[in-house]
Amino acid sequence: MQEELLRSLVWTDYRLALLFTVLFPLILLIWAFVQKNEPMQRLLLIYWRVASLLAITVYLMIGGILVGFIAGLIATVLIPISLWFWVDLNEEIDDQPTKPLKLTFTSWRWAVTVYSIVAAIATVPFVRCALSRETFGLPICQVWLEAPLIYKDFFHANSAPGFLGFLGIVGLIIYMLYLIYFVLVRLGKQGRSAVQQ
Numbered sequence: 001m002q003e004e005l006l007r008s009l010v011w012t013d014y015r016l017a018l019l020f021t022v023l024f025p026l027i028l029l030i031w032a033f034v035q036k037n038e039p040m041q042r043l044l045l046i047y048w049r050v051a052s053l054l055a056i057t058v059y060l061m062i063g064g065i066l067v068g069f070i071a072g073l074i075a076t077v078l079i080p081i082s083l084w085f086w087v088d089l090n091e092e093i094d095d096q097p098t099k100p101l102k103l104t105f106t107s108w109r110w111a112v113t114v115y116s117i118v119a120a121i122a123t124v125p126f127v128r129c130a131l132s133r134e135t136f137g138l139p140i141c142q143v144w145l146e147a148p149l150i151y152k153d154f155f156h157a158n159s160a161p162g163f164l165g166f167l168g169i170v171g172l173i174i175y176m177l178y179l180i181y182f183v184l185v186r187l188g189k190q191g192r193s194a195v196q197q
Helices: 002-034 038-062 068-084 087-094 100-130 139-155 161-190
Strands: none
Touching (some): 038 068, 038 139
C-alpha cells in the first residue's frame, strides 16, 4: 500500500511540475512577447535557462544516472531563486500597472515558488537514491523513473536509454560550467542586476 501511495505522490509531482514549470511559463513567455513586456520577457528567459536543469534531470533519469536525483533537487532550489533574485526586474515588474498579464505572472511566480519549496523538501529523502546502485535499485527510487521512461517511449522510442543518459551528462556538464562561470565571474560584475553593465 505504501508503494502505491508513493507512486501516486510521485506522479502528482510530475504532473504539477509539467503544469507549473513548463506549460504556464511557456504561455506567459508567449504572452509577454505579444504584449512587448520586456522585464517579464527577460525574467522568463532567465527562468528557462535555470529550469533547463529539469529537462537534463529527465535525461539523466532515463539513462539510470544516479546524479539525476541530486540534479532534480538542485533545480527545484534554483528555480525560485532565479525568479526573485533580480532587483531591477522585480522593481520594473512591481511598477507596472495591474493588468491581466501582471496578475497572472505574479500568481504563477508565487505558485511555482511554493511548489518548488515543497517539492525540494519532499525530495530530500530520495537523495539517498543517488548514493549507490543498491539504493538506486530500491522500489522507492525506481518509482521516480517511471515518468521519464514513458517520456522516452513517447519522444525517443528508437533511442537507447544509455545514449539519452549520455546526453543528460553532457547537458549537466555544460549547465554546471555555465553556473560556475555565472557565480564566479558575472555575478561579481553585475550583482543582482539582470541587465549587463
